[in-house]
Amino acid sequence: MQRSLFVYNTLSKKKELFVPVNAPHVGMYVCGPTVYGDAHLGHARPAITFDLVFRTLKHLGYKVRYVRNITDVGHLENDADAGEDKVEKKARLDELEPMEVVQYYINRYHKSMDLLNVLPPSIEPLASGHIIEQQLMIKKIIENGFAYEKNGSVYFDVEKYNNQYHYGKLSGRVLDDLLSYTRELEGQSEKRKSYDFALWKKASPEHIMKWPSDWSVGFPGWHLECSVMSARYLGDRFDIHGGGMDLLFPHHECEIAQTVAATGHDAVKYWIHNNMITINGQKMGKSLGNFITLEEFFTGNHIHLEQAYRPMTIRFFILLAHYRSTLDFSNEALKAADKGLEKLLNASKKIQSLKVSSKNTVDLSSLEKNCYEALCDDFNSPVLISHLFEGVRIINSVNDGNEFINQENLDYLKKIFELFIENILGLKAETSSGNNQLTDSLIDFLLQLRIKAKANKDFQTSDAIRNELNKLGVEVKDTKIGFEWKII
């Protein structure tokens, strides 16, 4: 914690020095997935962004409690004709059970996150598991005069709130503009103003996930869970709230309003938002047909994909842009990321076999400092990576015999590469097939046989070995001192 960390706070629109509310503890809440479909590229970016934040904070010595919620209180409905009778009189087994859908997608989400080497958060609460707590916050907001009931539903009174506090302080939206923008809906709604939002909705009969409350059998509004679960697990003042920029308004604006209306003060010290991913310059969306799931990336099975991409390539691609920049997906960009990653990981592997020299011609004095500076400058992963590539240049140069490195500098280089590549950026060597010890040993042994065959002028065998390895996807390169290989 000796290092100063600067983070861009969406609330102040400035980079600020990070000072936790209650050091050495850090509380971080990030809006997680809605689990009614497979995770796509748009889910990977916040997950990887805040994984970088999580890893950085832990490395800097903080005790981090990282809460990432799962939104499962959805809008799945029964066939309306089936009606109440069926539910009451018959076993539930032939109904669509939302929690079965939820579980299915949670399991798949976890699998994708594992593949992307995203660390599991400390707590992953479900919205449906915190209904009582949500009802308690609604009561508090009603008591404080910032919500009203209508026909069993409860709405947040944005105008009244805005008279006392400031609705729009995060997003910069102005209330009057919002009103004119949505005026056409007025009169048809239970809401007093179009910008009011639901805290509790009375459920229609076909709605499946519903609970009793003081107002109706219903379900919570979707902004509420995050105010409630962040307070439940991190307290009513905590450090970081993260999420995608698409959640800034209305979701996060409403979260602030709910929390302030209930407690009289803000909860979050630093709001951090990752920017969006576009696809060939276009917004990504189901309706646009350019929506690519993570599994499709991993298998290459999508019309927009020219090939399959390894999970680490996706991770590296996302880290190659600063989290506050937009990131445009294209096959070209992903292929370039794949090549860059390969270079980085190969150099990292090469460190193990670099020849130590008594003389030293490489200058590593600023490498570590530069890496930390980039990381602590609002988690600037692209700049961090560019510094690591200076390390790659040095490694290759020593490997080719153009420069020399002594033991001390070699150990230092090893340490820096391990720390930043594996621990902080979370990148690891992996191949689609076989990257384990046994495979490595078998390949090494085959290549030794090849050297022997060459020495014996048995070129038939040495060629056969090279060809077979190529066929199996192992690329062999002869060097001055022997050979190098990689699985492609």
Added chain:
Amino acid sequence: MQRSLFVYNTLSKKKELFVPVNAPHVGMYVCGPTVYGDAHLGHARPAITFDLVFRTLKHLGYKVRYVRNITDVGHLENDADAGEDKVEKKARLDELEPMEVVQYYINRYHKSMDLLNVLPPSIEPLASGHIIEQQLMIKKIIENGFAYEKNGSVYFDVEKYNNQYHYGKLSGRVLDDLLSYTRELEGQSEKRKSYDFALWKKASPEHIMKWPSDWSVGFPGWHLECSVMSARYLGDRFDIHGGGMDLLFPHHECEIAQTVAATGHDAVKYWIHNNMITINGQKMGKSLGNFITLEEFFTGNHIHLEQAYRPMTIRFFILLAHYRSTLDFSNEALKAADKGLEKLLNASKKIQSLKVSSKNTVDLSSLEKNCYEALCDDFNSPVLISHLFEGVRIINSVNDGNEFINQENLDYLKKIFELFIENILGLKAETSSGNNQLTDSLIDFLLQLRIKAKANKDFQTSDAIRNELNKLGVEVKDTKIGFEWKII
């Protein structure tokens, strides 16, 4: 579903024909882990037993909704001295957060289950996520006159229930015996009788997981969650309730009482209980020091373990006993299981390379029938496995050239082995290091080089290859037609 399945029902103490309440749907509820510690061998047995049941039912054509709960409403307490003030006034981050502990052990449990190839259940509900539903059932039981409140806690009135229904019908316990057994506690308790049990407990100040209710700020009694969550996801009449025999009394007896007191009728048609695991003849338990976690088995890192055991060995060991028999752990038994599994999987792999003949001398006519009969006779996995070993004998005999198999019989054998070994028993080939395509190809290629070297009388090379492979843990066996190898 054409096949008749017989299951032993603990309630009737008889094997019964399985007839679902609402075919083709089957609802199954199994008591899952309490997540305040690592999973041990005692967790593996119910998980694998009901995984076998789940896989069997699905294979027989049923649409199974399998619910396995997670008990997270535990008894973690704050340091009492810290008192209420600290909780109220300070950020929660320096408190022990039960849900952080819960999440940690859930993640580890899932990892172990994955390694054991236990399929994830359809729904994995948390007790803490269903407090409202539990409060609703308590209200119902109070309304029906079978529970009473005392000082903010609610207790189930066992005597009153037993006057109208039958407390003890599952376990065979007799109420009077229970009373005399626990008499010494009388008078010191809020309970009217010692055998009464809590539905809701008022929380002491240091208790962390607590919720408001009509009776007190408190938490549900531990029997309640299963009655509630099974009804929530499977309806108030469903097919199978499973768990370990240690849960039969009081847990499952109390579940029945709660459900009947609330609804007037039983929910569960078939109660299935797996028997216990002993360690060298002794009961397993933390206090006895013979408590071995799954991870310790996988790493061999425990004083009672002579070596590490692969997850599939643990799975096979458990399936080698019928689920209603006790199962005694010892290193000898596990090593024997490991050998047996190896034999089975090797034979299974050998099928791929068996020589097809125009003549046929093997008799497979009863193999499939025998396997199904064993499986459908109360999931008799050891008998099923013994039939598969008749298949192993045939495969080895054909492989050694002592018997002959034609294409039709070979395809049939392949189908049976795949179905029962992979799909039903859930056994899969795995090695500690490298079992993928690339590794296999590299080994095959090396062994072909060895054959060529031998043919060229280059025994130095052929020996070097064999020795290197042995050193890497690949066992090579020469056969009449070439070679066989396996990773050991």
